[in-house]
Each structure stands twice: as structure tokens, then as C-alpha cells.
Amino acid sequence: MSGKIVDDISLKRVLILDDEIKLQDIMARLVRSFDLDVFTTDDGRDAIQEHSNRRFDVMFVDLDMPKMGGAQFIMEVREINGGHRPFVVVMTGLKDVTLGGLDVDGIILKPFGVREVEKALRIA
Numbered sequence: 001m002s003g004k005i006v007d008d009i010s011l012k013r014v015l016i017l018d019d020e021i022k023l024q025d026i027m028a029r030l031v032r033s034f035d036l037d038v039f040t041t042d043d044g045r046d047a048i049q050e051h052s053n054r055r056f057d058v059m060f061v062d063l064d065m066p067k068m069g070g071a072q073f074i075m076e077v078r079e080i081n082g083g084h085r086p087f088v089v090v091m092t093g094l095k096d097v098t099l100g101g102l103d104v105d106g107i108i109l110k111p112f113g114v115r116e117v118e119k120a121l122r123i124a
Helices: 021-032 044-054 070-080 114-123
Strands: 013-017 037-041 058-062 087-092 106-109
Touching: 013 021, 013 044, 021 037, 021 114, 037 044, 044 070, 058 070, 058 114, 070 087, 087 114, 106 114
Parallel strands: 013 037, 013 058, 058 087, 087 106
Antiparallel strands: none
């Protein structure tokens, strides 16, 4: 499975923010297989800096990270986006996650498969 999924996801810039390096690598390979630009990191501060330079269109964000939690990252991105609203998908292993009004566009539960990522990219 490679090449562009459909025209409506082409040219999207994708951020993968997760402290599990193995998951980052797998997702990055998957997203790149659709000819999309990908940036991976395990640090929310690095992701915010990179977002200010590149303006990601889609963000896959883990909630539970040691340096900066995903919820804090999402709140900061929503404050600084300057008219650009990225499509944010939370990734979590918690079955009973409470987002408490956090402004997200989707949730995928770990472990997840190719279909969940592809679906998020299609609707973003």
C-alpha cells in the first residue's frame, strides 16, 4: 500500500508527537508511504517550535508524555495557530480517556492499525 490515498490528503504536513520512538517510526513510515511530509518528536516544546515554522495540517498527539503532556501541547497550539487550525488526533492507550473540553478532532486508541491512521488522514 503506497502512493497517495486520495487527492484531498496530498501535500499535508503531518506531526507525530509521541514518546514511544518505535511508534513514531512506524507511523512516520506509514504516513510517508502516502507521499506526505512528516515530522516526529517526543517533545512538545520542539513540536511547537517546528509548528511555528512549518504549520502542520494534521497532528497525531499522545496524551501521556514526560516532558510536556499532549493536552498542554494541544492547548498551546490552539492559542498560537494564527488562523491556521490543524486537525488534531489524540492517540492514547487509555480506554476511559476524558478530554475535559480539549479541542480535538479525533481519538484513536492504542494499539491501532493502518485503517485508523488512514481514516484520520482522509477526513483531516
